[in-house]
Amino acid sequence: MSDEADVPAGGDPAENLGMTGQAEAPTGEDDARERLVFNQSATWGGILPITLLNALLNIITLTLWRFWGRTRVRRYLWSTTTVNGTPLEYTGSGWELFRSFIVVMLFVLLPIYAVMFAGQLLLPPEQFMLYFGLAYIPIILLFSWLLGVAVWVARRYRLSRTTWRGIRLGQSGSANRYAWASVGYSILTSLTLGWFAPAAEMRLTRMLWADTFYGDHRFSVPQGDEGLAGPTYGAFALAWIFGLLGYFAFIAVYMVLVWDTIEAGGQPDFDIVLIVKIYAALLVYMIIVGIFSLPYAAALLRRKAQIVSFEGVRFTIRANTFSLGWVYALNFVIIAGTLGLGLPIAQMRLWRYIFKRLEAEGEIDIASIRQNADKGPKSGEGLADAFDIGNVI
């Protein structure tokens, strides 16, 4: 039980989950109001065996294991996250994810590619470019829309497979509405050179949480979109400005690098050394942009927790630039150093960061919450998997 050795002052998890009934202690049958206390006890020792088994099986099954592997990671993260001593339970299965991936491949992506291929065959070659030009924007729109649907559907699946004290979370509302909002916000974001991004992010977050349930109770969000992203704009401005400066610096470095290789004929010589140097410069640029985006990332986390409430209970995530930066920096090293095989460890670190810093204020009569009648979708998040966004969180 190396797990126990790593568990911080929060206490022996066995005590918390097990028999203490401490959380229920003040539970007189009539006035059952409780505070909510979150704890997260995931450890390297707990996630490492899962990571290693997943890595091995992913390789020998040519990645087919990934659905079951992801399920195991989630099960571990959920079950190490407790609210008032009772862990969350992840009830999803690898089969559900696998099935929905197959369905999406057969009925969504294959037809799309078939239509595109048939278009190439059937359209007269001289006019192909014309049709391609005309179809370009609708195709981009279709894929952005699908991406929005994928995000919404995947979240509904994960929530419906999350229970606490036997009661399901869930998501109602419309995937279509969310997807169009996300397409529209993306357009606005590009029109405003990125400045709409925080508002877009917060509005989409509001939309999702407004339709989120625990049992038969709905989460609450502010009435309107006004001022949602306000507190994140300072940090965003920092990220934006340094992103732009960094971009100019990168272009300057790029020009210098390429200039050196221009010899007779005026054509740059893109040999492998130059390409490596360019990629190194790009990496430096991304790291700089990453560093200056950290305050924004932390601000977003804080703000997202702030706008959501549940039956009068308000939430706070004590995220700040340096602690979050450390999580991201080490995660970057872990993922790069293991060629991606260490992803579950990185996911565990971010998940643990969020739930260790999640606090709730206010009391709630939990016992009065009844089961969510909506059992959620029958199968998982194939669309998200096809777009490679169906990871853990």
Place this chain on the structure above:
Amino acid sequence: MPSISAMSSDPTLITGLFADGDTARIHPVSVTVEDDRLALTGDSLRLFWRIKRLRRLPDRPDGSVVISETDSDARLSLDRENAARLRPLLPRLLDDRSIRRGTWMLGGSLTALAAGLAGFMVYGLPMLATPLAQAVPLDVEARLGARSNQFVAWFTDECETPDATQAALDELGDRLEAVSDSPFELKLRIVDAPFPNAFALPGGWIVVTDDLIDAMESPDELAGVLAHEAAHVAQRHVMAAQLREMGFGVLLEFLIGGGTGAGQEIARTGATLESLRHSRAAEAEADAYALAYLAAADMNPEALADFFDRMQSVFEDMEAEIEDAEAEGDSERTETRQERAEAWLRSTLRTHPDTTRRAEASRAAAAGLDWSGTPAMSNEDWAALGAVCETGVRVNDTAMERAADRIADALSTSTKDEADAEVGTRPEPEPE
């Protein structure tokens, strides 16, 4: 807490926490087995679960066991100690070995499924690709060819071949077409590109770069190369390769999804190597057919071997240049090492690494073939061919600009004439 630990110390009493699946309330319960039922007793509840309908959920990280009934949201959780007490009473349900067995079975079946899919991709698809390619209607392949040909036109600079030269080229094509039984008319084009190469597109298009012609020393070598490409056309290798790659691509995406993890990258690299292996097999087959065509068309059967020898010396020259550059730039060590690594990479990943072997093989096979000694093309025509791209290149600046031009062309009214003129060879083979 004290009362609970007092309860726990009784070795026969089994206690757990029960959530009824209807309200978000936790009930401490005691658990007993009564006949074929599991009885849960708490402060204000008593209920029974049929043991047959029990299911075990995955254990929690602390070793707690979670039990539920089929299709039920209710949960009974037992910590390690209490689970150990319940185990003798529910031996089937709480047998840990069955969980491990499940994992191995699942891992094993998935490995078998993956191996089956990979096997089909490696052995089944290539076997299917050739008959399938033969079954593709000619007009479909012709359309595909027109498409690919247009793409080549977008991304290379077209050489304006004078009519007389084109006629000489066409005559060469006609002779090879006659002996090759090609289902398509052979349509030869010369493009300006900074590398020596020749390739066949679907539908009978054969593209030769000016650098390749410059590297050759006789029209017979060109005939040898064209015979090789004609074999690709006649055997419908290009169609087979496209079908194989398409099937491969679809199956690969099915297998690995849209992901970018390490496993996915390994699978993709394997796929690339696999496709290289097949293109080599097709090359060898085309070499063999090419010799037969050359003999049948009374062209120099040794020309193919001559050409391979020449390409070999071109490669060697390129490598020598790299070595010279290394020798010169010895002052900067790290860079030299990088360059050496780069040279190694190039030689390893070359699509035609076995030029010498192909030269030997075709020279040996050519030894028994007759040839009257007539060159494949007159000296004047050959000289004119060599000058084609020096006089008549139409240069556009970038691929993007070319694409933009084509879009503008397509949008302008006289779409068809324009496009034909740009592609710049002869009327389209298929009706519109």
